[in-house]
Amino acid sequence: MDLSTPPPDLYGRPRADTFFRFLTAFGDRYTPALGSPLLRRNPRRPYSRPTEALQLVVTARRQVAADVVELTLADPSGGPLPAWQPGAHLRLTLPSGRERHYSLCGDPADRADRADRADRADQAERSGYRIAVRRLPDGGGGSAEIHDTLHPGIRLAARRPRNGFAFCAEPAVLFLAGGIGITPLLPMVREARRNGLDWHLVHTGRSADTLPFAAELRALDPARVHLRTDDEHGGPPTGAELLAPAPRGAAVYCCGPAPMLTAVQRALDASPAASLHFERFGAAPVTDGEPFTVRLGADGPELPVPADRSALDVLREARPDLPYSCKQGFCGTCEVRLLAGTPDHRDRRLTPERRADGALLPCVSRAAAGETLVLDV
Structure with a gap:
């Protein structure tokens, strides 16, 4: 990632400068003749078309924690897949017709092998997507379907990767993950390590066997990765405990259950951290509703x-x-x-x-x- 560029848009494309985006939109609409209904749109710009769904096939499956499976998805013909940025997710259409979102947990730099490597930086292609899914006994059936029916060879449709939890690559970063919440953060950790940022990760869970990718995380940098389990510490951590490793002025990226997010939000002002970015497992509780x-x-x-x-x-x-x-x-x-x-x-x-x-x-x-x-x- 080029740290001099702004964060990508929802589809992983670089964001244009705001002023020039406005100027371009104004020119497209009003030139060359203001007010003419026939010339309101730049004829050189093609009409946008709906993006076709991706066709994917499950190529690998493995258990990465108790009740958590990782799936690798690829193009059935072996072709490259659209690029993505840390924090992106896939919207999958399961065989039952259910649609579910899952964070991509692989490495965005995992490009398909190419004969011409000189222009790899300009290629927006990937050879496979990785997702990890925890079985939820009281969920809506999507996780159970994935665990019970998705095996190598099964084909799925998906929307292109989309990002609503973009990583801005601040110089100092603290990552806080609760259980399966590690999935959007793992690519961010890899990106932070690749770019030499001052980063730390705290991954929490009920017990060691519930923490996905524990060995993979330790291999990145044992000194910067802290795996904390409730059974070894007498319960979940407080917000202050979670934020304690934050470098001065750090940006915090957090993904986990609602109590964890609430604890971090309440403890942020008293911590060394300067900002908080987070993604929820589900909807926030309704606190200002009327019947x-x-x-x-x-x-x-x-x-x-x-x-x-x-x-x-x-x-x-x-x-x-x-x-x-x-x-x-x-x-x-x-x-x-x-x-x-x-x-x-x-x-x-x-x-x-x-x-x-x-x-x-x-x-x-x-x-x-x-x-x-x-x-x-």
């Missing part, structure tokens, strides 16, 4: 949504087959159509135009107290 109602169709049943629950959770009790994935308002899997009512959109995906057309993500979107949202589900 409202959703109606299934114009004449369907009405379902009350309590102040502390999401509309998606309530809808799935009535429609168990309603698809979902991230539960955080960025993947779009649970999208439904709004027929009536005034929603409070809280997602990070839908454009104003999509919202005006009636699109709604019930995993995070809500309504005012007493409001009724009529949904086409």
Whole structure:
């Protein structure tokens, strides 16, 4: 990674300078003749087309911790795969039709072998993707399906890698991982080591057998990797204990269960660290909601949504087959159509135009107290 460049965009592409991006967009829309509807768009810029799904095949499977399997996914024809940056995830379509997001935990620098190595830095290709999945007995079935049915030879469809947890490669970094939360952080650790940053990692879990990639992490740098288990220390660490190894002014990258994130957030100001970047396992708890109602169709049943629950959770009790994935308002899997009512959109995906057309993500979107949202589900 070139530390002089800004972090990549969601698809791993370098971000353009903000001013010139605005200037280019303005010129594309208004030149060469302001106001002419026929010339609002630069004819030299091709129309964007939907990105085709990737076709992948499972090429390897191994157990990396108790109830955690790692899968290696590759192009069925052996061709290269799109590039990605640390923190990126894949949106997989499983054989059942379920869609789930999984962080890529391999090495972004693992390029496909090429005859011409002189221009490797310019090649945006990979020979395989690695993901690791913990079985969740009380989950929605995606992890169980992966553990029970995905073996070498099984084919899957996936969206191109996307990144909502970008690594900015600050000079001093502390990585905090809780259990399977190591998956987005492992590529960041490799990148930090490759670029000579001042980095440290704390990986926590219930016991040693629950920590994925423990041997791989120790091999990176035993002096900078601390594996901490609850059974050896009498319980989970406090936020202050987790942040204690942070170098002065460090950026903290954290991925783990909600109690861990809460503890780190509360202890940050009193620690040597300067900033916090984090990714959640699931949706944040609803703390500022009001009770409202959703109606299934114009004449369907009405379902009350309590102040502390999401509309998606309530809808799935009535429609168990309603698809979902991230539960955080960025993947779009649970999208439904709004027929009536005034929603409070809280997602990070839908454009104003999509919202005006009636699109709604019930995993995070809500309504005012007493409001009724009529949904086409």
